[in-house]
Amino acid sequence: MNDLIEKSVPTGYRFLDEQEDHTSLQRSDSGPSVEFYPAIDDLVYITRTNQKVYKLTSYAKSALLGFLLLNVAGMPAVLFYFDRPVAALMVCALNLVFASLVLPKIMTTDYRRFFKTMHVDFENEIARVELNEEGVICRARGNMSFHAWRNVKRIEESAEAIYFFLAGTGFAVRKNGFAYDQQKDEFLTFARNHLRQSPLIDAANHS
Numbered sequence: 001m002n003d004l005i006e007k008s009v010p011t012g013y014r015f016l017d018e019q020e021d022h023t024s025l026q027r028s029d030s031g032p033s034v035e036f037y038p039a040i041d042d043l044v045y046i047t048r049t050n051q052k053v054y055k056l057t058s059y060a061k062s063a064l065l066g067f068l069l070l071n072v073a074g075m076p077a078v079l080f081y082f083d084r085p086v087a088a089l090m091v092c093a094l095n096l097v098f099a100s101l102v103l104p105k106i107m108t109t110d111y112r113r114f115f116k117t118m119h120v121d122f123e124n125e126i127a128r129v130e131l132n133e134e135g136v137i138c139r140a141r142g143n144m145s146f147h148a149w150r151n152v153k154r155i156e157e158s159a160e161a162i163y164f165f166l167a168g169t170g171f172a173v174r175k176n177g178f179a180y181d182q183q184k185d186e187f188l189t190f191a192r193n194h195l196r197q198s199p200l201i202d203a204a205n206h207s
Contacts, residue, residue: 031131036177046170
């Protein structure tokens with residue numbers, strides 16, 4: 001029955017029943033692993049980064065452009081028309097600051113609040129990520145998932161985490177889970193080498 005379900009759902013990952021035999025995943029050629037406390041900020045970063053990958057439709061772009069022009073240029077133009085140049089410049093500057101700084105901050109705060117509501121105690125439970133020749137095994141909050149290397153689109157590194165991006169989603173490994181920098185480097189090297197070797201990965205994702 002499980003074989004039929006897995007064959008009928010061609011997803012980029014598969015969840016493993018805790019009662020299944022996992023001996024096939026615990027091989028002698030398995031790679032490095034790490035345990036860490038996850039962070040809500042990583043979920044926010046992954047979500048916002050994936051949003052930039054998927055382009056808006058022409059209709060959505062036109063709507064956003066119209067809204068931007070109306071607020072940044074339309075109101076100042078009206079004030080200039082009524083001989084209020086100082087007020088026009090102030091309104092234009094305020095709109096630019098709001099669009100470039102305030103709005104992104106509001107969105108980040110809303111995402112953080114959303115994930116904290118959806119994942120209670122997310123940052124208080126240890127997560128584990130294991131690498132092997134076939135892919136990545138993630139264990140967190142009593143769940144387990146497997147992601148084949150061919151479904152990992154790219155890997156990014158920041159000062160605090162290593163990000164694995166999938167199709168529309170992803171997960172992070174916090175660097176504070178490594179006792180030494182050498183362990184982190186070995187983990188990252190193993191992951192990047194296997195990502196490059198995956199035959200179905202677009203070469204553009206490795207640039």
